[in-house]
Amino acid sequence: MMKTTIIGVLIAMAIASPAPAQTSGAKPVSIVLVHGAFVDASGWQAVYDILTADGYEVLAVQNPTVTLKGDVESTRQVIARTAKPVVLVGHSYGGAVITEAGDMPKVKSLVYIAAFAPEAGESVFELATKPTPGEDQAPLLPPADGFLLVDQAKFPAAFAADVDEKKTRFMAASQVPWGLGAVETKITVPAWKQKPTYFMVTTNDHMVPPSQQRSMAARAGAKVVEIGSSHAVMLSHPQDVAKFIASAAGATN
Numbered sequence: 001m002m003k004t005t006i007i008g009v010l011i012a013m014a015i016a017s018p019a020p021a022q023t024s025g026a027k028p029v030s031i032v033l034v035h036g037a038f039v040d041a042s043g044w045q046a047v048y049d050i051l052t053a054d055g056y057e058v059l060a061v062q063n064p065t066v067t068l069k070g071d072v073e074s075t076r077q078v079i080a081r082t083a084k085p086v087v088l089v090g091h092s093y094g095g096a097v098i099t100e101a102g103d104m105p106k107v108k109s110l111v112y113i114a115a116f117a118p119e120a121g122e123s124v125f126e127l128a129t130k131p132t133p134g135e136d137q138a139p140l141l142p143p144a145d146g147f148l149l150v151d152q153a154k155f156p157a158a159f160a161a162d163v164d165e166k167k168t169r170f171m172a173a174s175q176v177p178w179g180l181g182a183v184e185t186k187i188t189v190p191a192w193k194q195k196p197t198y199f200m201v202t203t204n205d206h207m208v209p210p211s212q213q214r215s216m217a218a219r220a221g222a223k224v225v226e227i228g229s230s231h232a233v234m235l236s237h238p239q240d241v242a243k244f245i246a247s248a249a250g251a252t253n
Helices: 002-016 041-053 068-081 094-101 124-128 155-160 165-173 210-219 238-250
Strands: 030-034 057-061 086-091 107-113 197-202 223-227
Touching (some): 030 041, 030 068, 030 094, 041 238, 057 068, 068 086, 068 094, 086 094, 086 238, 107 238, 197 210, 197 238, 210 223
Parallel strands (some): 030 057, 030 086, 086 107, 107 197, 197 223
C-alpha cells in the first residue's frame, strides 16, 4: 500500500510539473512580422517557428491590405501588444507598412525582406511602375472595383518559383485582393531615416525587381544581404530569413 501511494504521488508531481523549456532562453527584443500583398500572415509560419524556438516573442500582423492607413494602424496595434522593444519586419508591400508604422518609439530597427521601402511622398505604385530594363515586372491584372490581383496562371512562376507548385497554385487561387488605397497612398515620414535598417535582396525575384530592391536598400543606408531566391523567400528559405532577422535583433539594443 505504501509503495502504491508513493508511486501515485510521484506520478501526480510529474503531471503537475511544467515541461522543460525548449528554447535557448528568452530574448530581450520582440519581433513583429508584416506580410505583403495577395497573401496573409500564414506565410510567416516557418520563420515564426524558428524564431520562437530560439526564444523570441514573435507576433504576426494580419493585414487586410485594403488601405495603407488601415494596415499601418493594425501594425501599430500589434506593436503595442509586445512585451519588449521591437524589430519590425516587412515583406514586399509590408515594407511600405513598416516604413510608415515604424516611427513608434518601441520600434528599434526595421528589416525589409524583398520589400518596398518608399521615400516621403512616394507610393508603392510609383515604385512598382518604374521601368527596370531587363527585369520582369509583376504580372498584375488591370484594377477591378478598386483592387488588384496577380494573373492566376502566372502567379506560381512570378511569386514563388522555388516553392512547391501545389502550394503556389493554391496561393494563386486564394489571393487576397490588394486595394488601390494601399498601393497608391504616399508615405509621410519614412521610419528608415531614423532607425537602423536591414534589407534582404532576393536576386531571382519576378515581383519586385532586384535592381530596385538594391536601390531602395542603398537609399535607406541599410545593411544588405543577397540571396538566390524568388519573391516568396520566407517560404523557400525560412532558415535564412530567420537567421537574418535574428542578426538584426541581436544588433538591437
